[in-house]
Amino acid sequence: MRTTRHILARSALAVAIASGGIVALAAPQTAVFAAAPPSPTTPLKLKSLTITGNQQVSTADILAAVPFHEGDTVTRNQIDAGAQDVMAVYQKKNVGLKFGEKLKFLGNAVQVQWIIEEQAPQAAAPAAALVVDQIVFQGNKQISSDALTAATKLRPGSPVDQDAVMADQKAVQAVYQKKNIGVAIQVVPSQPNHDNHVILTYQITEKSGD
Structure with missing residues (x-):
């Protein structure tokens, strides 16, 4: 049984928020399986x-950021988290990518292939302090906004950078993983007033649990 998914990491704010250095990342999408896959918490060898297609970022750098290796026991949740770790490596190196993943389940084992298409490095953004003006959660029906807020660290008035956004995005994903709910998350920053204040909108697509 094999499934494929694609993740696009892109500089969505190249014009609106170039000075802030925040890159909007599309979170891993829940794959559509031909048959029921293992649950997100089922142990798999x-x-x-x-890893294929990576040139600007070495395989060694990618593997060093992922907390598992061949022969380890993993879950689908851990594989999802590993994909986020790969995206974080590219984000820190300021290199855009299109990320593809193929999973093949063989009984209680899994084969993982990550396919990377790199984009040209983004121009280094000048240092500029951004401040959170508002945080908005959209599409969350099974988990309340209060619960998601409690899991994250950024608040209105907080200084914000790319690492802080990524950390909170992963924290929201972790809340859904604990509830065994599949989710796709995209954090979209915007500056409606064109100043150093930014609105962070979490666009959440909830999937049915396994």
């Missing part, structure tokens, strides 16, 4: 982990 990682039979193979292959």
Whole structure:
């Protein structure tokens, strides 16, 4: 049984918020399986982990950021988190990418292939302090906004940078993982007043649990 998904990490704010250095990232989308896959928490032996297409970021750098290796026991949740770790590596190196993943389940084992298409490095953004003006959660029906707010650290008035946004995005994903609910999350920053204040909108697409 094999499934494929694609993730696009892009500089969505190249014009509106170039000075802030925040890159909007599309979170991993829940794959559509031909048959029921293992649950997100089922232990699976990682039979193979292959990475192709990476040139500007070395395989060693990618693997160093991922907390599992071939032969380890992993879950689908951990594989999802590993994909986020790969995106974080590219984000820190200021390199855009299109990220594809293929999973093949073989009984209690899994083969993982990550396919990377790199984009040209983004121009280094000048240092500028951005401040959170408002945080908005959209599409969350199974988990309240209060619960998601409690799991994150950024608040109105907080200084914000790319790392802080990524950390909170992963924190929101972790809340859904604990509830065994599949989710796709995209954090979209905007500056309606064109000043150093930014609105962070979490666009959440909830999936049915396994």
